[in-house]
Amino acid sequence: MPIRVTVWGENVHEQKHQLVRDIYPDGMHACIAAALNRDPGIKARTATLQEPEHGLTEQVLDETDVLTWWGHAAHGQVEDAIAARVHDRVLKGMGLIVLHSGHHSKVFKRVMGHNADLRWREAGEKERIWVASPGHPIAAGIDGYFELPHEEMYGEPFGVPEPMETVFISWFQGGEVFRSGLTYRRGAGKVFYFRPGHETYPTYHNATVQQVLRNAVKWANPDQRYGWGCPHVKAETALEPLVEHGGSVH
Amino acid sequence: MPIRVTVWGENVHEQKHQLVRDIYPDGMHACIAAALNRDPGIKARTATLQEPEHGLTEQVLDETDVLTWWGHAAHGQVEDAIAARVHDRVLKGMGLIVLHSGHHSKVFKRVMGHNADLRWREAGEKERIWVASPGHPIAAGIDGYFELPHEEMYGEPFGVPEPMETVFISWFQGGEVFRSGLTYRRGAGKVFYFRPGHETYPTYHNATVQQVLRNAVKWANPDQRYGWGCPHVKAETALEPLVEHGGSVH
């Protein structure tokens, strides 16, 4: 069975700015979904901010193995309840891939427990992305590094917890560095942050970027789901015999 | 200068239940603060849920190096804005020590980015707490393990991210285990979760528990503060010369 991916797109810049529409005529989300669907082991569909429940109903998430998230201009318009729903799904096993300016989304900040701050510059400079974890499946097919001729700069410090694995680190022409590919396990779910993808450059048309996205989907595909909860174990059903001691306020 | 600690107490059980008041006549927070103040290098005061802004005004936090947090019955009554304020302070360097049922507090769940779920049983059973990181400053003075004759059981799985360091692991008489002392770095702040401390047992009167609390305060005392933010670096002030390329939607 193919991995079921929901590609979430904020879909604001594409509606407002001809500059972005020229690069992504059907929206960035459509470009990303098409790149994923090039792999027969992946079946990607899209969801956008403007749909009811931002397209992320319980039913859609029931049918989602991995969710990708791109947002920028309208983080504040994402309902708290939907961000909480996505967060809960991640802890229960759904994979999450957060893209570029999605770092400041409600979803990513919640899952990280962090502000996700960083320094930035929009000058269309060169970015060279180095593999720091050779052999990692997300970096499969990349020989040492790859380059993007024009990207927005994101610079350290990046306000996230120390990752499980540092997959990519970027060199920027203007003099900064950034941890561009980071993995986390959160509950039963796997999370990958991938830096490139500014709306005014054709980054999601880049073949290596598309390969990384497909690699990341396969990596984040859940092994198992887990429901969590706080089970109350009664003294009389303890695994070892117990004599209760002391009172309770319950 | 002594380390300035604010001991936050929910202060609900102590008001409602004679059972708890018998153990902690002045409240659990008063007992914890007194234990900390036994060290001349620490200056602890208290704050409670019932005070304006839960006793955690900006001014109080300006004067707080380390915050300890105990809550249980009234997590939902903590204002979101205060939980967000504490979270922000932690990222900027304030130490945070979360105690026992504080695992389900808004503050801890926000900082962890996790549900902090666990299994539990209130039977007054024996808990034996093993040192898993010998040499760690939080475990200073403990020779291998220490015991609490009567405690609530918390059992794995514990819904938190993999820690920076696993300091303590508990053995419970009824058959469960639990990671009872976990450290995290979050931004410039250090976070310690310490499991024991159920309201109906005299845990915070235990000399070893008090020693761990003092150790943890010293460990969590901030090295430096850091303000975070998202500085915009203009192309013309880049550290390396840049020629701007491409458009912008800003």
Next chain:
Amino acid sequence: MPIRVTVWGENVHEQKHQLVRDIYPDGMHACIAAALNRDPGIKARTATLQEPEHGLTEQVLDETDVLTWWGHAAHGQVEDAIAARVHDRVLKGMGLIVLHSGHHSKVFKRVMGHNADLRWREAGEKERIWVASPGHPIAAGIDGYFELPHEEMYGEPFGVPEPMETVFISWFQGGEVFRSGLTYRRGAGKVFYFRPGHETYPTYHNATVQQVLRNAVKWANPDQRYGWGCPHVKAETALEPLVEHGGSVH
């Protein structure tokens, strides 16, 4: 193509002690290999200390995706060169699963950079193994915990680096705890330590233990290989133009 596993067995106790031979008539390694081969996606063979190069020739390792390691009585008889060879293979991508008393093998201590010390007791007591990372593929099929009626006790502190993931934690009848399932990434290779398996108990006949071994093999199966090395990049072939400055002692 099935995952190619080499099951390494020290094969000393089985030769010397009827007690062990009664449980494992063909050796512990044969029992483990048979358990793995029950999965059609795995093809396991064995290698033992007594074979030339301990059965771990370059050719054998060329054809090995995952190596499992059980040793106890004869760690010192493993040649340093073979331990170094295995270590090198792990960094290049070969999965490594270290079993029980293999914690003190040359291979495991080298890969960990640690002494792997622990406390122990051989009393045939009950061990209950809790899942600490629900949803982890190595724990697939286990509902919360499983029990072994008779095992050797290993107790904390365990002299290893903080793991990537804490998959299992054991409760022992005699009062100790132990991190019984730990994952590490080392270079391109994945490493899993799994505690149970004392030679005088039928642990490797246990269905859940066998399931964990199969799960672990699938988890440790390399994503990619990576050759490492220290490439010298000449100034004139630098990715960005450089003017050399200063001298050299080379």
Next chain:
Amino acid sequence: MPIRVTVWGENVHEQKHQLVRDIYPDGMHACIAAALNRDPGIKARTATLQEPEHGLTEQVLDETDVLTWWGHAAHGQVEDAIAARVHDRVLKGMGLIVLHSGHHSKVFKRVMGHNADLRWREAGEKERIWVASPGHPIAAGIDGYFELPHEEMYGEPFGVPEPMETVFISWFQGGEVFRSGLTYRRGAGKVFYFRPGHETYPTYHNATVQQVLRNAVKWANPDQRYGWGCPHVKAETALEPLVEHGGSVH
């Protein structure tokens, strides 16, 4: 009591090459020790390869809280027994700071359990070192980044385990990046790797580099020592009552 530091220097380039002697007339180790001794809370002495036991006798290590290590040309001349001794001391609590080409020392590779491979270029190019963990004590006093006008390049991938904390990341003029400041806890000991320090540039005369070295010594100063070992707990002295079951081959 001041922190007792032993600054270990290979002391080969300084003896052979006028180029190096011009920069470090008394040896690199003397320059580093002097930089440390500028802080009254630190008392540093030196030890070199050429001394008996490389200057690292048991007595010297008994009196060492933190050891710094610089080597390059003669890693192979360090006796295995001395490397093992240093490793053992680290696990027992001694701080270890490994400098620049010390990455390929026996000591560092043993402690890491890794090959410490990297790419390199000796062209005297610009290195800009960014703080990735703001608020970390090792980065105290650095505002965002600092620069070295001429350094050797080290590039990713760096063959080390994922660190406890990523303190620094370097940008190189020639187009590479490198994780230049990494922390590890190994047993009771703290380990810091710090990249800069090529022998043909005056890096250890740089005021910020010297500040980092002093910061790192204070960070690595042991909290407690721990002796390790494998204590055998007899069944009759178990913490919980046990009835022995099964046989033993011992």
